[in-house]
Amino acid sequence: MQQSVFDLMQQMGHEQLVFCHDPYSGLNAIIAIHNTTLGPALGGTRLWNYNSHEEGVIDALRLSRGMTYKAAISDLNLGGGKAVIIGDANKIKSEGLWRRYGKFVDSLNGKYITAEDVNTSARDMEYISLETEHVTGVPEYMGGSGDPSPFTAYGVFVGMKASAKKVWGNDSLAGKKVLVQGVGHVGQYLVGHLIEAGAKVMISDINETRIKETTDKFKVEVINNSDIFAKEFDVYAPCALGATVNTESISKMKCPIIAGAANNQLAEERVHGPMLIEKGILYAPDFLINAGGLINVSAELDGYNHERVMGNVEKIYNRTLEIFNLSEKENVHTQAAAMMLAEKRLADIANVKSRL
Template sequence: MSVPTRDNSSFKLMAQFGHQKLVFCNDEAVGLQAVIAIHDTTLGPAIGGVRMLPYQHTDEAIDDVLRLSRGMTYKAAVAGVNLGGGNAAIIGDHRTQKNEALLRRFGQFVEELGGTFIASLDIGTTPRDMEFIRMETECVAGLPKSLGGSGDSAPFTAKGVYYGIKASLKERYGNDSLAGRTIAVQGAGNVGEQLIALLREENAKVYVSDIVEERMVEVANKYKAVPVANNNIYELDVDVYAPCALGGTVNKETIAKMRCQIIAGSANNQLRNEAEDAQLLMEKNILYAPDYLINAGGLISCYSEIAGYNASRTAALTETIYETTRSVLRKSMNENIAPHEAANQLAEARIADMRKIKR
């Protein structure tokens, strides 16, 4: 059954965000409905995750890929990798509707883009899914190590957030030691769990929440963390709130409850209303490490796979997130602008410089 479209505002959204291309992929025979967004390819081919979610309207999928692809452009620019920003959404329930035929047909649409889009992992897709897409196109990253890929990128994503947290602590407190610091991690998925492991290794006190109570309790017991109901996590008096699940958890309602000093996590699009919420955080003197800046470890892992780098080079590139985060936060404080604005300016400057070279 087709997913309805509420309006015809796609071109307006593309103009607003400066996108190059929005591609609709449809094949009723295999049940495929998908959208691919390419934001900017100045630095290189657009890379982006392929997520599979049961969107109620195509508008929701369009909004998702436009926002995420733009964020990927900025993430790649700030991380210093030679890739552009893209994203894709397959409309459907990945638990019941995903199959080889659908994924391979999607791979054919990716191939038709002539190398301008590279598909990678996202919500609802796995390295095995990337294998199916790879059967139809070479424009894939995040493949299993057995196929010459980089494997699971979650460890690098978690490591990047870990460096972002330490950099934020350094700017707020003058040292980056995690010993005795209190950190609330929202989301005990793959990245969240690995971040908790890193934090506990350095004797931070960790609170953990997850919408799946069994998962929350399991991870809390495994790492001797403190389980907290999801709705109560915003009110904890902690050094760091680390959102590692879905976006939009930092908003007018939750900021009013927050008692943390720092926000630094792996979730994309953490600020529900970027300008408004960033201003509220500044007024409360809560330091915010831009999400696309510190969660770039997964992107770096995929870039290393494409560039042929080894694991040690990937680890070294991920470690640069520490100094980049410090630079962004210092720029934010020195110029009295929101941290995401400081990060955006650095990204835009690099893209502008590369455009000059290409002329």
């Protein structure tokens, strides 16, 4: 890591970074708390086999920052946090690991509330809940909201429709070619919405099992990962890991819209946001349109109501159009416009609290 951890925290505006280790369960976790101006930091726990601890730290910092913006722009009274557990999901998952991790979450006294993310599930949240009440997304049979993936996917779908409205004058996706990169839980639900809307769907994934699961359910075209940007399509929907929108990929893209579920899609916001404008590609900011899962799990904190959640997820459509209009008005790229709106709410609430 070229910069020190404290330099990175200061640069990105973080409040706290917690390292958690337990030799008996094999737990190595990092909890990043970015901003608690609006409320406790809520964000999922990602289990990933990072190449190094430094890589895990950077991911936790980037992801938690994104959660702050996601909560702020979605009008939630929550801050931004995220956790990563370093390891192979096929080898280290156990009740002991999750319960020990739950104790670490509990030690933060509610400043951080966890939920599921990549390679974690509602069942894992159930184990965590045995050691702390600061967890959401527990199974429905426990009174929780269950898997947030359908809500994330639906939010991305309505954000994609808003993008279509901006580019083509109407929000129909019928006949549009959409490439969904990454067909995990969210990606598969998104494919379902797109097929129902009459889109022509292409998929890619490094996991052959997920490819088969998707092709067994839906009539889609499978694209090799290395050939993605050699194809022409109308919408690119990154739904796996971040940073797939970078200098190399942008130079090859032949699509007018990017709208997907992955976090931190832009490798470098200040570089690649403007590059997309120059190339004439409309980008639906990730933390704006993938907020459906957060909206869903956050509803557990006040008493879960499915209809209210769906109503709030549907608001992503108009909010996306609002961001596109703000981008044009302020002459900034769409990611910057979304951040401006989120930062204004953070500043307004911070000002109110300072006067109490």
